[in-house]
Structure formats: C-alpha cells, structure tokens
Amino acid sequence: MNIWKLKRGADRRVRAGHPWVYANELAQSPKGVVPGGLVELQDDQGRFVARGYGNPLSLIAFRVLSLDSKEKNPLSKESLIERVLEAWKSRRLMGFRASFRLVFSEADRLPGLIVDHYVGEQNGRRLQVFATQILTAGMQQALGDAETFFRDLVAAATERGYTAIPWEQTAVVLRNDVRSRKLEGMSEDQARFIKSVREADFTNFGILLNAATDDGLVEMNCDLFEGQKTGFFLDQTANIATVCRILEHHPDLPKDRPVRVLDLCCYVGHWSSQLTRALRRRGCDVETTLVDISARALEFARKNAERQGAKTVVLEADVMKALTKLEKNYDIVIADPPAFVKARKDLPVGQHAYLKLNTQAFRVVNRDGLVVSCSCSGLLDEDMFKEAIGKSIRRNFLDARCVARGGPAPDHPGRLSFPEGMYLKMFTHLVGDQGAGGGAAAGAGASGAGDED
Ligand SMILES: C[S@@+](CC[C@H](N)C(=O)[O-])C[C@H]1O[C@@H](n2cnc3c(N)ncnc32)[C@H](O)[C@@H]1O
Numbered sequence: 001m002n003i004w005k006l007k008r009g010a011d012r013r014v015r016a017g018h019p020w021v022y023a024n025e026l027a028q029s030p031k032g033v034v035p036g037g038l039v040e041l042q043d044d045q046g047r048f049v050a051r052g053y054g055n056p057l058s059l060i061a062f063r064v065l066s067l068d069s070k071e072k073n074p075l076s077k078e079s080l081i082e083r084v085l086e087a088w089k090s091r092r093l094m095g096f097r098a099s100f101r102l103v104f105s106e107a108d109r110l111p112g113l114i115v116d117h118y119v120g121e122q123n124g125r126r127l128q129v130f131a132t133q134i135l136t137a138g139m140q141q142a143l144g145d146a147e148t149f150f151r152d153l154v155a156a157a158t159e160r161g162y163t164a165i166p167w168e169q170t171a172v173v174l175r176n177d178v179r180s181r182k183l184e185g186m187s188e189d190q191a192r193f194i195k196s197v198r199e200a201d202f203t204n205f206g207i208l209l210n211a212a213t214d215d216g217l218v219e220m221n222c223d224l225f226e227g228q229k230t231g232f233f234l235d236q237t238a239n240i241a242t243v244c245r246i247l248e249h250h251p252d253l254p255k256d257r258p259v260r261v262l263d264l265c266c267y268v269g270h271w272s273s274q275l276t277r278a279l280r281r282r283g284c285d286v287e288t289t290l291v292d293i294s295a296r297a298l299e300f301a302r303k304n305a306e307r308q309g310a311k312t313v314v315l316e317a318d319v320m321k322a323l324t325k326l327e328k329n330y331d332i333v334i335a336d337p338p339a340f341v342k343a344r345k346d347l348p349v350g351q352h353a354y355l356k357l358n359t360q361a362f363r364v365v366n367r368d369g370l371v372v373s374c375s376c377s378g379l380l381d382e383d384m385f386k387e388a389i390g391k392s393i394r395r396n397f398l399d400a401r402c403v404a405r406g407g408p409a410p411d412h413p414g415r416l417s418f419p420e421g422m423y424l425k426m427f428t429h430l431v432g433d434q435g436a437g438g439g440a441a442a443g444a445g446a447s448g449a450g451d452e453d
Contacts, residue, residue, distance in 0.1 A: 002032045014067075020063060025061075036054075039052060053136070080149070089160075094411065107412070108413070115130055115131070121208070122200055127170070130173070173194070173224055174193075207231075213278050220269070235376070243404065252368070261288040269288075272334075276310040331370070344379055377423070382425055385425050396434070398431055400430065
C-alpha cells in the first residue's frame, strides 16, 4: 500500500476528525498513486493516522475513510455498501419515509459521494431513483461499475427491510454535470442513466416527500435528469417544517383575504407548496408569488403550488430586478437564493448580495409577517450572514424578532469536526413596527435599499 507521511503536527487535525489533508501538509509531494488510489497516512514518526484515498492532482491531496488501522481496505465494495446502509438506517431513525438525501459525502464517511434517493409513483408503479454525484477521483474508482454497485445495494437494503421497491423498478442517474470534478482532474460529464425503468419519465417525475406538517406525504414534480443539482433541493425540509409549525399556532391568520407568500428563488416551489398545504389546513386561502430565473423550474413550481390549492403569480426574472418592482404586500417572504459565495475571494461581494436581497425582502413584508432568510454559502459564516440580515432590518427601520433559526435537514448531517460540511443557514424574523427597535444604524431607509454600503 502507498504510504504518505505528514509534516510534524499535521496529524492533529486529522486525528480530531477532520477528513481532509492538503498537499502542503504532506512531508513529500504526493506521488506514487493514480488519482484516487488507496493510501495509508502516517505521522512524521511513521505511526498510523488514517487510511483513505489520495489524489496528487487535487489541493485536497488525501481524504480520510478510516481512522481504524485494522480496517485494511475501506474502499472495498462491501465496505462502501455497509456505509451506505448505515447512512440509510440513520435516515430511517430520523423519520424520513419517502425521498431523502441518502448519502452526504464526508458526513456519512463516504467523501465525494452524494446520493439522493427519490421515491414516486408513475403509471400505478412505485419507483425509486438513486440520483448520484461522484465528486472525487477516489470515489469514482471505488464505485467501479456503478450499476453493479447499486444493484447490490438494493439487494442488501431489501434484505434489511429499508426498501420494498425491486431492482426492475429502480433507476440510477449519474449527475456528474458538476464543475468541481475538474479540481480532481475529472471531466464535467452530461447527466446519464446507468439504469432506467421501461416507460418511466424521470424528466417530469412526482417525488414523494414527508409533509412538513408531518401528516403524510406530499407529491412534487421535478426533472431528475436535467433539473438543478440532482433535480430537487432536499436540504430545506426541517426549516420548512419549522415555519409551518409557527403558522400552525398563529392565532390571527387572515381569513378575509388570501395569505400572501413571496417565494424568492423558488426553484420548483418546495417552500410554497408545503406552506400552502399547511395554511390550507388552517382554512386560509393562499396566493403565492413565485420568483425564479429559470422558466422550467417555474413551470414545475406553479403546478406544484396549485396542486396544494394556491393561487399563483409567476415572475420569471432576476430576483433583484423583480423585487424592486414589488410593493409591501406579503405575509411571508422566503429568500433562498443560490450560493452567492463560491470562493473565499467572493466573500465581500457575496455578503453584500445577501444584504441587498434581504433589504428588499424586509421592505415588502407586512407588519406581523415573517421573513425567512437563507444562505447555502458554506464559506459565509453565520456571523457574516447575521450581520447582513441585521443591516437589512435596520435599513428598513424595522423592529424584527428572530423567532427561528435552522440549518440543513437531518438527511444532510454534519460533523462538528468538519464545519465545511454545515453550509446551510436559516433565520426567520417576525416583523413588527416600522420606526421602532432596529434603529437607523445603517442610515439608509428602504428607498436606498440594497444599492450601496
Ligand atoms: C438554492 S436554489 C433554491 C431552492 C428552493 N428555494 C428550494 O428550496 O427548493 C436557488 C434558485 O435560485 C434560482 N436563481 C439563480 N439565480 C437567480 C437570479 N439571479 N434570480 C432569480 N432566481 C435565481 C435558481 O434557478 C434556483 O432555482
């Protein structure tokens, strides 16, 4: 086996549970393995630290698979399947019953692997889809023939009672259309099915999700082949449930007019659909304004929200341009944009973009309304995000109470030793009086909203 030695002291972070080693932490320049090959990592004294895979082409030269010296080949198919089953068990323990993120890379001790498990019904058949992203050379090598891997996984999961859907009703789609693969010396590939199901249409597929109100399942249509990421964003389920819980107990929801929801960067309308369902249960009419730059996502969003009983207004536009044209009129505003910070150098500009977006979100919310502010930029830490939201509130001279905060749903677990994995942040504010509390610290009112600072 290839052995790579660390510089003195560089083992500390790995022994504490961090799963990455950078090339400059190695005693010699990384060599001797094809990208993704098995490597044993040792400290400067030659003592075992970890086993994992190495990639001389990547800045992250080594990724940990095991800190147990007795585990000789953590890259074997059996070991990987066991890890996926462990992850599956944890999702079941967290109450996920239909579609969920099955594998979340480092957090599930499967660095470089994302698998979203979608379940839905089509033509009277229950189908399951494993939408998979392989992000590292090590994982690409380890999975080998991915069709065989998933067939064996389904057999093992069936044996444990985790799925009752047979292999004939199972599809596997590789969503390796991801730019970050290039950092590993791999190509950005087109999406492709490595296993499909006859007469099934996965480009318009109704996935089943736990209802946010925890009373059954909700069906939402999306495109698992060409939709963004793996076709759907599963990470907001816990945050949506938190906001639905607030609404469930709200004593004064409007009854003489629809509750007005503004869903910014709505994608296929997950927030709107679940909120509509929760509000309809309270006897409210709902009008949701869906804003996104993607026409195709909006078409799904409209149908998904209407299926739950919402009236919809659709705005296909850049969110900032759309927002500046809207008046204060909304009871719930959701701001869940794409990651504005993709690299460290983007931090100041990205933080400013959150400020601009949230300033507009707080400008258009009604008194006693809710603003849900989200950031999926892993590099923007919580303090920087809070600073942007705080300033947005002050710019509108509002008194706003933070009534809920959240992160990724439990099917996107994190590890305290690996903060890079905990990327999603959500703060919900209940908005009170204008002219109160928040003060005028930023010195710019709503009219100056979002333009400078
Ligand atoms: C993080 S996803 C939103 C996920 C969604 N809220 C959900 O929970 O399913 C970001 C969305 O922003 C949209 N988007 C990206 N840039 C945009 C822009 N400039 N204006 C409006 N929407 C944009 C994308 O099309 C995508 O649907």
